[in-house]
Amino acid sequence: MLERVIRFFRFDRRNGEYELLETEEGTPGYLAGEEQTSTLPQKEDTRRICATLAENEACLRVAFRADINPDLIFRPFKLGGKIPALLAYLNGMANAEQVSDFILRDGMRPGCMEHAGGSLAQFAIENVFTLGEAETSSRWADVTSAVMEGRTVVFIEGAEEAVLMDTRGFEHRSITEPQTEKAVRGPQEAFIENLRTNITLLRRILHTEDLVCEMRDAGGDNGIRLALLYREGVTNITLVEEVKRRLARINTRTVIGMGVLEQLTEEHSLSPFPQVLQTERPDRAAAMLMQGHVIVLLDGSPFANVMPATLFTLMTSSEDVYMRRPQGTTVRIVRYIGAVISILLPAFFLALALYHQGLLSTEVLTTVIASRKMVFAPIGAEMIFLLIVFQLIREAGMRVPGSIGQAIGIIGGLILGQAAVAANLASSVVLIIVALTGLGNFCIPDYSTQIAAAFFRLALVIGAWVGGLLGMVCLTVVFVAWMASLKSYGVPFLAPFSPKARSNKPMILRGRVTMHQQAEDVLNTREEKL
Amino acid sequence: MNLCQGRIGKQEGASLAGIALVSSAVFVLDIGETYRYGNGTYIAFPGAIFLAFMLFLLLAEAMRISGKKDLIELVDYAVGKFAGNLFVAILCALLLVNAYCLLSRFSTMVHALVYMKTTPFPVLLWIVPVVVYIAFRGFECVARMAKCFGLLLGVALLLELLIPMRGYEAYRLFPLPTEHFDAIAADAFSGMFATGPALLAILCMARGLQGVRSAKSAGTIGALISIALVALTQLAIGLTYTSTELKSIFVPLYRLNLKLVQESYFFRLDKLALFAWLIGAIIASAYYLYGGASLFCRRWSRYDIRPAVIALGVILLCVLAAERAWQYNMVQTAFSFVQRYGSWMLIVPFSAIAVIALIKTHFMKRRHMNETV
């Protein structure tokens, strides 16, 4: 009875009372109904490999435009000293040492094919080539895709199958420190552009046998591959299916980078808020995987897309958990205050300055008036001008190399600001407000969310200029309404605050580390139900 | 049919009911006429919520016993679909009238207290699209908005009552209206037109609230919290202004800290409080608008709720504009009519529905038992 009373006042819900995850497949469109997405007709390559070497070579030459494309290396040799064979690989994509040591040297060893019977290709894999990853295939589609990935193909005269061996050994950047998610106390390594390395980085942290890594074609015409990672038996199967459904519907010319993939898979493409979390930290991605999220890694992208993402996930930094609870909580509170200042302060000040002067004390009023004595622009225009200047400095600082970028920040922040005040282009009070806004903006850990905050800030400033506190309040309500109705892969964007979840994690206050062992119940994981 | 109803929890439901009840009771009912016999609003207004809550409990119990999933099903079960149209139309109209009352009141307030350089119409043009937008996004959005702002608005209201505490004087409550309990009861009854629809709409949306049981507890929590908040608010107003003054004061809650002679940092936050209440009113109006559109769609339309929301929103804006522009008396007369008879229109048919449903269920169960024996 007591428990019921307590639950009544705590507004708790019973376990599994309702499912948070739901597919967005069935949501009808606006008024006009669901629009049919036109799909490009896809041609499937059904050709088979021929038994003659010359024909296979000719096909490969045509496929890769070998007459004008010197990248493709063809190397004929005699397998076991007597069977003609042809080796092909893309120069630079495959490791030439591996090719010569474990394919050519072993393959040209006299007598190695003496007892060959049945499938020559299969015999060669089992008895001749000493590479770890090798397979046979009779489909041309597999051959071309293998060559493009950097694998080596061996055609054998008389065999209707080709041997595909993993000799990938292209140059890539070595593992470096994270650039956008720095942590003082956390691991100092970040994802790189190599998909294999990224998966390895995750597997090195997650020694769980239930971690599944599904390799898939990303869906673009450029044939890039992606890896879908989740914990089998823990991650909600509906979530996995939803992610797969969205990946499967990708049908575009190019998929390059996680940003493109994010846009292609999210449901609300017009939303200023991101619906996936992009991280370059393997530790963070691993923690999310453990909690039941799904992760997508894309070849050529040093980021992982974590799905689903809620507002509170986007406001969380990986370092929070490395700090002790009071420290982590304090840092998070500061971050939220920073975000609120960043979004609301300029508009609030403008509303007060233009419409509600009585809310400012006489001291503030006289200081602002004194600072605006010779400023020619209206205060609203001045505010927008400075906000744009701030964005300019930020963009300029980001696009130029490190040390120059820092210099631009200093020049922009200090010298330009001072000069603008001295030249009466801006008043010092407004400059301070914009500077505070900028600082608050940098408190937001996620880059996409920072941009969303900038969008809201500008909209609110315009609202405050036209309508004072009324305009600001109305627009704020609209933005909150947008957030309240937004869903990321079926999970409400404001979860676990609304709807409430039992663990209340992650929220503004950081929970106990012991709590982190449990999966997030906003994801309605299968582990939780057990 | 797409009702955009979604699924919400008890917290959301309770916040929604609470915000709608407090907004309606404090801002729609609080007019000079209620102080004609002295100050008894701290009993009458919570009383209006309490009476509505009793009706809500009766209907919820009838729904539970008869096994009906929402109020419309209960109405159909009790009086049939044809007669049920009338009852649904009454509730739909009352929900929209409440949305109108709140919007009308707040546009006047915001105009008169803040934006005096303009007319109320531009103020309406800011507020109404926001209300329509929230209702357009669906019940889940409205409820989540209520949850997001509920605690914040509650704390803001309590702060607003705490800050001017030094100016409270007990003598202002006197003379106590001990000779006018009949008038207090009448006020409480007539106030039901503003408090009843908020709770009955919860029952209409019971499916979205995970069933009748959940809807009942959400409504109970919301009603109890709002009874406490409304009583405290009206008491604070009574402790600050005498009934003689209140007869001529527009929005006394806005002027609570004007009796203080020693200023502090929080002294001038009344304008911010006004905008906090505006947020509450926007959410409550969106709730009423969604409720009205939802009833309309479920009964008379098979299509998407969103065109209905937009259409009703535009009608609301037109009525509000007509009130401001040239048809003030006509709209006010209609409003007075609803104010006077709205409670009757609510309590008589819906109590009857509950009773009929209970009797019908009782006899059906009895017949079923006889057949089994």
Place this chain on the structure above:
Amino acid sequence: MKRYRLLALLVITATLLPLCGGCLGPTSLDEYGYVLTIGVDQGKQKKFNISFLLQKEGDSQEAQTGAGSYIIAAEGDNLFDALLIAHVGVPYELNFTRTNFIAFSDQVASSSLMNEFLSISFNAVKIRQSAKLVIIQGSCVEYMEGLASTDIPNVAKRQYSHFQTYEQEGVIPLTNFTTYQEAIRTGRFDIAIPVGRLDRSIPTEDGSEEAKQQGEEQQTNEKDTTDGVKRIGGLRSYLHGSALFDGDRLAGLLDDEDTEILLLALGEFENGSIRISDEEGTVTFLLKANGEPKVQMNLGDTPHAAMQLTLYAEIELDTAGNAEERWDSTLKAALEEYIENELARVFAACKALNSDAMRFGRYACMQFSSDAAWQDYVWKQKYKQMTAEFSVAIHLDYRAISAHVE
């Protein structure tokens, strides 16, 4: 595409709707002049000579030099008339949202003009109804000029501390416009408003000839000193005592000591000192009040009130002496009797002015069971026959001085 077109149409319509209404009348904060005080004197051509004390900002954003205050004034039959005239001479709009107090000359307050002035809609010009009221003995313009000081250019802060200091010393009652309205509308009590005066013996900061002359003549003109006592330095303006009202008119004045007693009866006294004398000399008490007095009201034919007041006094005792006995036996009783007599005297003074400044009407209205019955009672007529008795209990809190110097 159809879906997006419809969505875009909705978004555009929703965005344009507020913009259709146009801006809601923004005015940049630097396009206003902020009125901190309104002074209302009797006019020569029109009913009122209304003066506005405005805050002056610094010369530039770096330096606050030049900051201070200035006064503009115009005559008019009401505030709006005067505003029309005043606006002609200034390149900005006057903003009343930061107005701290409204000062009325005693001449205006003695007539019905004060109520006439205050009966206009303050909301129209956004004057906060919590603005405090002050009655000035003399000219309001001079009083406002007397508040100016180049050392402290922040006039708002100076005004705040001006009231705060006097209020904490318990020598003035603080009353604002809302309380004034309550008194007028409900008729339950009369208000007491602080009285402002000007000490002409203090030279003005600009050192004008007039000021020097005033300084030289200070010995001869007692009215131009601070309550008849010579003062050196400080602001020329000061607050002293209270003005009692009978309804909407000024009925008379109380000095600061009587105001202290009045505040005791009102429950607004926090702490202050009272002096009494016996055979062994004059003793000054530091008194503290705790809460409002208890009042038993008996309406009957003639209203009768019994007021019980509890006060606390801190007494510092020398360890060597036997002063405690003296305090208990004689001084405590003498002090209680003194305050009781003083309360009776001030009550009589208030009654003589037909001013219910002690607010007994608050307690009288509690005896009624309906608003109509209270309205029929006509409290102010009954108040003329009202009697009151006062009983004061003082709790002494002894503190031994432990430091003993040999």
